[in-house]
Amino acid sequence: MMQFPFFLLFAFLKLKTTVAFHHDKIYGVNLGSWLVLESWMLPEEWMRMGGQICDDCSTCISTEFTLAAAYPDTVDETFAEHWSTWFTQDDVNILKGAGINTVRIPLGYWIVEPLVNRTTESYPRGGIKYLSCGLKMLRDADIKVILDHHALPGVQTPNQLFTGHSLTWTAVMTALSHLHPDFGSVFAIQAVNEPIMNATQTPGYGHFQKNFVETVRAVELLLGIEVEGYPVLQDMPDDADMSERLSNACSTGLFKPKSAVVKALTEASYILPDILVELGWLGDFGGCQGRAPLTTKLSDEDAFCSFMDIIWQYNKPPNPAKAAIGPQGYDHHLYYRLGVAAAHPEAYLQDICNRSDIRSDGAMGNLPVWYGEWSLATQFNATDDFLCKWADAQKLTYSQGAGWLWSYMEGLRRGYFTMDPSQVKDPNVCAPYMNNSATPSPLT
Numbered sequence: 001m002m003q004f005p006f007f008l009l010f011a012f013l014k015l016k017t018t019v020a021f022h023h024d025k026i027y028g029v030n031l032g033s034w035l036v037l038e039s040w041m042l043p044e045e046w047m048r049m050g051g052q053i054c055d056d057c058s059t060c061i062s063t064e065f066t067l068a069a070a071y072p073d074t075v076d077e078t079f080a081e082h083w084s085t086w087f088t089q090d091d092v093n094i095l096k097g098a099g100i101n102t103v104r105i106p107l108g109y110w111i112v113e114p115l116v117n118r119t120t121e122s123y124p125r126g127g128i129k130y131l132s133c134g135l136k137m138l139r140d141a142d143i144k145v146i147l148d149h150h151a152l153p154g155v156q157t158p159n160q161l162f163t164g165h166s167l168t169w170t171a172v173m174t175a176l177s178h179l180h181p182d183f184g185s186v187f188a189i190q191a192v193n194e195p196i197m198n199a200t201q202t203p204g205y206g207h208f209q210k211n212f213v214e215t216v217r218a219v220e221l222l223l224g225i226e227v228e229g230y231p232v233l234q235d236m237p238d239d240a241d242m243s244e245r246l247s248n249a250c251s252t253g254l255f256k257p258k259s260a261v262v263k264a265l266t267e268a269s270y271i272l273p274d275i276l277v278e279l280g281w282l283g284d285f286g287g288c289q290g291r292a293p294l295t296t297k298l299s300d301e302d303a304f305c306s307f308m309d310i311i312w313q314y315n316k317p318p319n320p321a322k323a324a325i326g327p328q329g330y331d332h333h334l335y336y337r338l339g340v341a342a343a344h345p346e347a348y349l350q351d352i353c354n355r356s357d358i359r360s361d362g363a364m365g366n367l368p369v370w371y372g373e374w375s376l377a378t379q380f381n382a383t384d385d386f387l388c389k390w391a392d393a394q395k396l397t398y399s400q401g402a403g404w405l406w407s408y409m410e411g412l413r414r415g416y417f418t419m420d421p422s423q424v425k426d427p428n429v430c431a432p433y434m435n436n437s438a439t440p441s442p443l444t
Contacts, residue, residue, distance in 0.1 A: 025403075025422060026101060026102040026144065027101055027102060027421040027422070028101060028103050028104060028143070028146075029095060029103055029409075030104040030372075031087055031104070031106070031134075032106065034083065034087045034105070035083065035105065035108070035111060036108045036150045037082070039062055039063070042086075045082070049067065049079075050078065051067050064079075064108075068122035068123050068124055072122065076124050079124035079127070080126055080130075083126075083130035087134055089137055092137045092138060092141050094409070096143065098408070098409070098421070099420060100143065100408075101142070101143055101144060102143065102144045102145070103138055103143055103145050104145075104146040104148050105131070105134070105148060106148045107148060107149060107150055108151035109153050109165055109166065110123035110127075111128050112128070112168070112173075113128070114270075115153070115165045115169060115271075128275060132279050135185065135186065136181075139181075143185060144185050144186075144187050145183075145186045146188045146189070146190060147173050147188070147189045148189075148306075149189070149190060149191060151193075152165075152166045152169075153165045153166060166192075166212075167211055167260055167261065167263075167264035168271070170191070170215045170216060171215050171218075171219050171267075171272075172272055173189055174219040174220070176272070176276075177189070178219075178223050178225065179223070179276065179281065180276065180279055180281050187303065187304060188304035188329060189306065190306035190331065191208070191209065191306065191307050192208075193308070193331075194312070195313065196313075197313050199313040199316055199317035200315050202313070202317075205313075205317070206318025206319075206323075209318060209320045209322075209323040211259075211261055212307075212323070213305050213324065213325050213328075214261045214325070215261050215264055216305055217254060217326065218254055218255055218265060219265065219268075220303070221254065222265070228325065228326045230253070303327075304327050304328060304329045305328045305329075306328065306330070307320035307323075307328065307330060307331070308320075308332070309330035309332045309369050310330075310361065311360050311364075311366075312331075312333070319365070319366070321364060321365035321366055324365075329368055329369075329370070329402065330361060330366040330368065330369040330370075331371075331372035332357060332361070332370070332371050332401075333371065333373040334371055334373075335373070335374065335375050336348055336351075336352075336374075336378060337375060339379070343379035343380050344380060345380070345382070346433075348390065349390070349393055349430070349433045350433045352390075352393045352430075353393055353396075353397065353433040353434055354435055358400055361401075367401075367402070370401055370403030370404060371394075371398040371403065371404040374394055374404060376390055376394075376411065384414075387414075388415070388416055391411065391416040391417060391425075392426050393430055395424050396424060396427070408421070
C-alpha cells in the first residue's frame, strides 16, 4: 500500500459534481513514487527491489534507468510488483473517505514505451497498464486526475530543448484522455515539473510552452472537439487517415503544416492505436468524432494545460500565459527548509503570512495558481505546537490562490491537519504577523 509520499492539492476550480466538503474546490494528492519512482521516498523498498542508496547518484543503482540497466531480465517483474502494491483500491477508499476529489499523477516519458530508444535507454515496461488500472479506480470513485509530465526526455537538464518526444507524449496522453474510458476523469495535463530555475539554461522553454498548448488543442481538433477561437474541422469520414485529418487541421491556422506539432501528431498516430489495443480499447480510432472533450469532465470550459508559474524561474523567463489557447493553470513550489526565511519560528510565520507571490503571478496573467509542492519541514527543531501553526499559516496563505500540495495522510495522522481539508485549526494564526509590506517575488 502507498505510504508516506501523499501530497495534498486543492484548487479553486469549479466542479460539476458535489464532493465531500465543498463543491467548488479541488482537494487531492500527488501519487509520488508510483509511476515515477524516487528512491528517497521509499528507501527500504528501493533496496529490496535491488536499488542502492548513495550520496552520488552517478556511482550506484539509484534510478529506474540504472536499475533497469543492471537487471534487464527481471526489472519488468520487479516494477510490476511495485506498481500493483504502491497504489491500490484500499488507498482510493482512504482518499475518498478523507474528502479527496483530485489526484495528480507524476509520469515519465518512458510510460509511452515506443518513445524509449532501447539501444541507449533502459526503463521498466508495462507501466501504462497500471496507470490505466489506477485511473479506472479513481474514475469509479469520482476522483479527478491531473497527468503530470514529471520526467521529460533529457530529464530537465541544463540547455534542454523541450522538443521531439515531449510533444509526442503530450499528444498520446491527450488522445487517451479523450478516447479511453479508464482515462475518463483526467481533466488536465501538466507540461513539465520544475524546469531549471535559471531561464538562461532553458533557452527553448518558451517555444515549448507554445508547442505544448498547440499539441493539446490540435489533438482535440483532430478528434472533432471544439477549441476556443478556432473553427471546428470539417466533417471527416470515419475511415479518414491521419494525413487527411492533419491536412484539415492545418487549415484552421492553429499550427504550421511542417511544425514540431505536426511531427508529434504524426508520431502519435502510429503509437496510439497499439496502446489502445494493449489497454483493451476496441473502438475505431478513425471514428472518434463527437467524443466529449475533457472540459465536460470538470466544467463547461476548455481543458486545462498546466505549467510552472512564471516566478518559478529567474533571468527573464518566458511567460506561459502568452502561450494560452483556452484556460491554463499555474503551479508554484516553495520549500522553507531551503532557506526562504531566517531559521526560527517567528521569521517563518512573518514571511509566510506576508507572501506576495500570488499577486506577482496575477500581474503576469498566471492565474489560477496553486502551490503544487511545499513542506512542513524546517531548518530548526520544531515543536508540534509550531507545526500546527505552520500548517495553518501555509494553508491560509496558499488558499488565497488556487491551492496547495503536501503529505496529507501523514500530516493528518500526526494531527497537523484537520480532517476537513478546507478547514484550519486557527483561522487567525497570521493576525499577529501581518504587515503592510509583503515579501517580493523572486521574478527579475
